[in-house]
Amino acid sequence: MANILVVDDELGIRDLLSEILNDEGHSVDLAENATQARAARAASAYDLVLLDIWMPDTDGVSLLKEWATAGTLTMPVIMMSGHATIDTAVEATRIGAFSFLEKPITMQKLLKAVEQGLARSAGQPAAAAATAAAANPPPAAVAPAAPEAAGAPVAPLPVVTKDPGPHAHQGFDLDRPLREARDGFEKAYFEFHLAREGGSMTRVAEKTGLERTHLYRKLRQLGVDLGRGKRN
Numbered sequence: 001m002a003n004i005l006v007v008d009d010e011l012g013i014r015d016l017l018s019e020i021l022n023d024e025g026h027s028v029d030l031a032e033n034a035t036q037a038r039a040a041r042a043a044s045a046y047d048l049v050l051l052d053i054w055m056p057d058t059d060g061v062s063l064l065k066e067w068a069t070a071g072t073l074t075m076p077v078i079m080m081s082g083h084a085t086i087d088t089a090v091e092a093t094r095i096g097a098f099s100f101l102e103k104p105i106t107m108q109k110l111l112k113a114v115e116q117g118l119a120r121s122a123g124q125p126a127a128a129a130a131t132a133a134a135a136n137p138p139p140a141a142v143a144p145a146a147p148e149a150a151g152a153p154v155a156p157l158p159v160v161t162k163d164p165g166p167h168a169h170q171g172f173d174l175d176r177p178l179r180e181a182r183d184g185f186e187k188a189y190f191e192f193h194l195a196r197e198g199g200s201m202t203r204v205a206e207k208t209g210l211e212r213t214h215l216y217r218k219l220r221q222l223g224v225d226l227g228r229g230k231r232n
Contacts, residue, residue: 002026002047002118007037007063008080009055013103017050020107021114023201023216034058041067046075047121048114050101053081053088061092068096076117080105107212111202187222194224 004026006017011032018028029044031037034057041049053060060079067073079092082103089100098117101109174181190204197203205212 002121003029003044004114005029005031005037005040005044005046005049007031007034007049007055007060008052009033010052013052013080017105017110019216020110020212024111024114025199026114034060034063037063038066041072048117049075049077050114051077051079051097053079053084053092061088061095064092064095064097076120078113078117107202183222186218187224190219190222190224 004021006014006021006028007030008014008017009032014030014032018030021028029040029046031040033055037049037051040046051060051064060081064073064077064079067077073096076098077096079089079097079100080103081088081100084100084102092100098120099113101113173184176184190208193204193207197207201212201215205215208215210218
C-alpha cells in the first residue's frame with residue numbers, strides 16, 4: 001500500500017481518482033488547490049503525487065518548481081491536464097515531474113503510470129540503502145554455538161497457517177428463488193477471483209471480462225468485501 005496525494009481543483013476528478021486508488025489498496029489524501037497541497041506535503045511524506053497543472057491559486061508547474069527548489073521533491077510527481085501544451089509538459093519534466101497524463105484520463109493509463117511511479121519511488125530508497133551499506137559494511141559477527149552443541153533443547157518451529165481463501169469448487173443451495181441462488185453464486189464467484197488476484201480490481205476485471213466501472217457496481221450490489229482479497 002502506498003501513500004498518494006491527489007491535487008486537483010475538480011471535485012469529480014478527485015473523487016474518481018480517490019475511489020480507483022483506494023480500491024487498488026492505496027491510502028489517498030486529497031487537495032483542491034496548491035495551498036492545501038503545500039500543507040499536506042509539509043505534514044506527510046508521500047510515495048507519489050498526482051498534480052493538476054491548471055489550478056485557481058497557483059498552477060501545478062509553479063508548485064512543482066517550489067518543491068524542487070526547497071528540496072522536498074523527493075517523490076515521483078505525475079502531472080495532469082486537459083489543456084496543457086507540449087511545452088508545458090516538457091517544462092514540467094525538466095523541473096522533475098515523473099510523467100504527464102492528459103485528461104480525460106483512462107483507468108488503464110492512470111494505473112500504469114501509478115505503477116511505474118511507485119516502482120521508481122520504491123527503487124530510490126533501496127538504491128540509497130545499498131550505497132550506504134557498501135560504504136559502511138557491518139562488522140563481522142561471530143556465529144553463536146548451535147543449541148545442540150550447548151546441550152539446550154531445540155524448540156519446534158511454530159506452524160504458520162495461511163487463509164487459503166475461497167475454494168474453486170463450492171456447494172450451493174438450489175432450493176431457493178432463482179434471483180437469490182444467482183446472487184449467491186455471483187458473490188462466491190467474485191470473492192474467489194478477488195482472493196486469487198490479491199484484491200487487484202484491474203486483474204479481476206480482465207479475468208471476468210467486465211469493465212471496471214460495471215465491476216465496482218456489481219460488487220457493491222452483491223455486498224462483496226473489497227478488502228478481503230488484500231488482507232489474505
